[in-house]
Amino acid sequence: MAERVLSRPQKASSGKRPSTLDKIQAMEKQRAERRQQMEERKMEMREEEKRNAELGVIGDADFVRMIGEWREQQPCSQPHVAFDCDAGGRAKGKELCICARKRPMGKREVAANDHDAVSCQNPVVVVHDCRHRVDGITKYLANTKFVFDHAFSEAVATDDVYACVCEPLVDFVARKRGRATVFAYGQTGSGKTYTMCGIQRRAARDTFDFVGDDATIVVGVSFFEIYGGRCQDLLRDRARLQVREDGKGEVNVVDLGEDVVSNSEELLDAIDRGNRLRTTQRTRANDASSRSHAVCQIVLRRGPAVVGKLSLVDLAGSERGADTRSHSRQLRTESAEINKSLLALKECIRSLATNDSHVPFRASKLTMVLRDSFVRPHCRVAMIATVSPSVSATDHTINTLRYADRVKEKPAPASSAAAAPPQKNNENTAPPPVLNASPCHQGAAATPRAADPPRRSLEAARRSLDSRQGGRRGNKDASKPPSPRPSPRADSPSFDDISSSLDPIPGWPPAETRARRERDDRGVADPVALVADRAARGPLLVDEVRPEDPDGPPPESVMELHRTVDSLFEEEEALLNAHMNMIQENAELLTEEGRMLQQVQGEDEYDIDAYVARLDAILDTKANQIDSLRTRLRNFSQKLKEEENQSKSLRRMPLY
Numbered sequence: 095m096a097e098r099v100l101s102r103p104q105k106a107s108s109g110k111r112p113s114t115l116d117k118i119q120a121m122e123k124q125r126a127e128r129r130q131q132m133e134e135r136k137m138e139m140r141e142e143e144k145r146n147a148e149l150g151v152i153g154d155a156d157f158v159r160m161i162g163e164w165r166e167q168q169p170c171s172q173p174h175v176a177f178d179c180d181a182g183g184r185a186k187g188k189e190l191c192i193c194a195r196k197r198p199m200g201k202r203e204v205a206a207n208d209h210d211a212v213s214c215q216n217p218v219v220v221v222h223d224c225r226h227r228v229d230g231i232t233k234y235l236a237n238t239k240f241v242f243d244h245a246f247s248e249a250v251a252t253d254d255v256y257a258c259v260c261e262p263l264v265d266f267v268a269r270k271r272g273r274a275t276v277f278a279y280g281q282t283g284s285g286k287t288y289t290m291c292g293i294q295r296r297a298a299r300d301t302f303d304f305v306g307d308d309a310t311i312v313v314g315v316s317f318f319e320i321y322g323g324r325c326q327d328l329l330r331d332r333a334r335l336q337v338r339e340d341g342k343g344e345v346n347v348v349d350l351g352e353d354v355v356s357n358s359e360e361l362l363d364a365i366d367r368g369n370r371l372r373t374t375q376r377t378r379a380n381d382a383s384s385r386s387h388a389v390c391q392i393v394l395r396r397g398p399a400v401v402g403k404l405s406l407v408d409l410a411g412s413e414r415g416a417d418t419r420s421h422s423r424q425l426r427t428e429s430a431e432i433n434k435s436l437l438a439l440k441e442c443i444r445s446l447a448t449n450d451s452h453v454p455f456r457a458s459k460l461t462m463v464l465r466d467s468f469v470r471p472h473c474r475v476a477m478i479a480t481v482s483p484s485v486s487a488t489d490h491t492i493n494t495l496r497y498a499d500r501v502k503e504k505p506a507p508a509s510s511a512a513a514a515p516p517q518k519n520n521e522n523t524a525p526p527p528v529l530n531a532s533p534c535h536q537g538a539a540a541t542p543r544a545a546d547p548p549r550r551s552l553e554a555a556r557r558s559l560d561s562r563q564g565g566r567r568g569n570k571d572a573s574k575p576p577s578p579r580p581s582p583r584a585d586s587p588s589f590d591d592i593s594s595s596l597d598p599i600p601g602w603p604p605a606e607t608r609a610r611r612e613r614d615d616r617g618v619a620d621p622v623a624l625v626a627d628r629a630a631r632g633p634l635l636v637d638e639v640r641p642e643d644p645d646g647p648p649p650e651s652v653m654e655l656h657r658t659v660d661s662l663f664e665e666e667e668a669l670l671n672a673h674m675n676m677i678q679e680n681a682e683l684l685t686e687e688g689r690m691l692q693q694v695q696g697e698d699e700y701d702i703d704a705y706v707a708r709l710d711a712i713l714d715t716k717a718n719q720i721d722s723l724r725t726r727l728r729n730f731s732q733k734l735k736e737e738e739n740q741s742k743s744l745r746r747m748p749l750y
């Protein structure tokens with residue numbers, strides 16, 4: 095019987111196929127080499143970081159260098175030209191101006207070894223998201239590009255922002271009797287209030303300059319905030335205000351105080367009072383004011399008629415609207431309210447941008463009170479999206495800029511979007527990844543269109559501003575030659591002086607963002623190949639296509655929460671009013687009961703039947719009052735439960 099001989103696998107030798115064992119051994123060897131390479135690289139990085147720390151280089155030196163190199167490849171910023179002006183500097187027909195403003199780095203960011211990751215090359219803003227590949231070593235920039243009417247860098251002073259964006263609006267209000275609104279939008283600490291305060295000061299002066307000698311015009315100012323669905327008067331000790339729409343469709347803020355002012359100093363005093371009240375509230379109540387929208391209105395009247403109105407709106411911190419995880423109901427409902435109002439605002443501004451006759455202003459209290467800001471043809475709207483430069487804030491920065499970008503246009507309908515994805519000028523649509531990002535000014539929107547009205551240059555705007563300031567300050571200033579490029583003004587507070595209040599925003603980037611980044615990074619090429627590739631090519635510069643957020647209407651769950659929160663605010667108001675009424679009526683009944691008892695006890699002749707009948711009626715009234723208040727209370731409790739359940743089921747509110 096033939097013997098079967100079992101033989102061990104042959105060692106790989108020339109001409110023979112490698113055995114499985116050989117393959118395993120080779121793989122192990124490769125893995126060990128790879129690990130060693132990674133260890134060596136990590137050690138190099140640690141050494142590099144130590145050297146950088148000794149040299150005082152802020153942030154990750156690789157990323158700082160990559161961003162610097164990227165900037166060097168870009169063309170210069172285009173000059174800023176004033177919004178909506180003809181050659182003579184007069185405001186023309188354009189209704190909407192959307193711009194971005196980047197603030198300088200703050201002390202705390204510098205101390206936290208954060209670094210600047212936002213580039214403004216007017217009119218383009220590029221956010222550099224600094225990322226690592228899955229190997230944990232290879233670094234690359236994911237650049238997201240946005241194009242606006244203006245991209246103001248940290249070097250541009252508030253005066254220049256004012257001259258470009260707001261001065262034409264003040265002129266439009268004062269001389270054309272129009273309604274103009276300026277919004278400051280952005281995350282907490284990005285510079286909304288800083289920008290808005292500067293604008294308020296300039297606007298207060300210019301209003302009187304532009305009104306001139308017209309004695310028929312009376313200038314008034316009102317200042318209120320919308321905080322968690324409540325409207326409060328900042329010039330009347332936070333008195334609660336009601337917002338009502340009358341039969342003619344006019345929206346009134348009932349009892350809103352309006353201080354008449356006769357010169358710019360009085361106007362500034364009133365504005366400062368309002369700002370102080372808001373600021374006081376913020377300090378005392380732990381940053382509460384950044385959860386509110388503050389609306390300062392300069393109103394021009396001829397008799398009782400409003401003939402011009404400038405609304406300066408410092409919006410609540412945009413990131414607050416996404417916070418549904420808060421344990422406190424108050425914070426949760428405020429977040430929902432902020433989210434709802436920002437969504438409503440976007441839709442209202444969009445309706446201007448797209449010439450839509452339907453303005454959905456009833457969707458929130460903010461848009462209700464600003465209704466006449468959206469009534470054509472006498473309205474102008476500017477939005478300044480303020481952003482932090484720091485790399486730790488890139489997610490919020492992108493959200494802010496995305497919001498600002500989307501107010502400009504309506505999203506394409508879903509069906510056509512599926513057939514041919516819309517080419518948006520803001521999100522990077524370059525094929526990923528490419529080496530050495532192409533110059534960011536190539537977008538069509540970056541180049542002024544031939545049909546655009548002639549625009550006044552920033553220098554012209556500054557000269558006009560300076561000459562008027564010179565008029566106020568004396569001719570010495572007015573005769574100064576304009577500087578060739580926008581630069582921080584000597585009278586602008588330096589950032590280091592003022593930035594000590596800049597709080598780091600905890601939890602950035604959020605855990606889910608980190609998880610998303612890791613997910614994004616999975617599936618890239620072999621890490622060993624990437625290490626070798628990086629060594630060969632130097633740092634990668636990648637223009638990335640970011641996944642689009644849903645751009646259509648918000649999900650039904652969000653809308654449902656908005657509705658619940660709306661009715662929660664209404665129920666609360668009704669409950670408080672009903673309770674107040676009951677207390678008042680009870681007080682009257684108690685007085686009457688006291689009188690009745692006095693009569694029964696003190697008079698010899700009294701009508702006991704009348705006493706019994708009246709007491710019976712009074713007790714009926716009280717029982718009815720209690721029943722009706724109980725029903726209200728039950729309804730309200732029910733709404734509270736609904737809100738809680740809906741909030742729990744929403745992991746995070748989408749940001750708009």
Ligand SMILES: Nc1ncnc2c1ncn2[C@@H]1O[C@H](COP(=O)(O)OP(=O)(O)OP(=O)(O)O)[C@@H](O)[C@H]1O
Pocket residue numbers: 196197198200248280281282283284285286287288289383384410411480587588589592593594595596
């Ligand atoms: N362009 C700028 N130049 C210099 N400093 C700035 C600039 N913008 C903001 N800052 C400083 O940054 C800090 C935060 O700014 P600010 O309070 O205006 O932020 P915010 O967006 O209004 O925040 P919040 O939403 O909390 O009210 C302040 O110390 C402010 O002085």
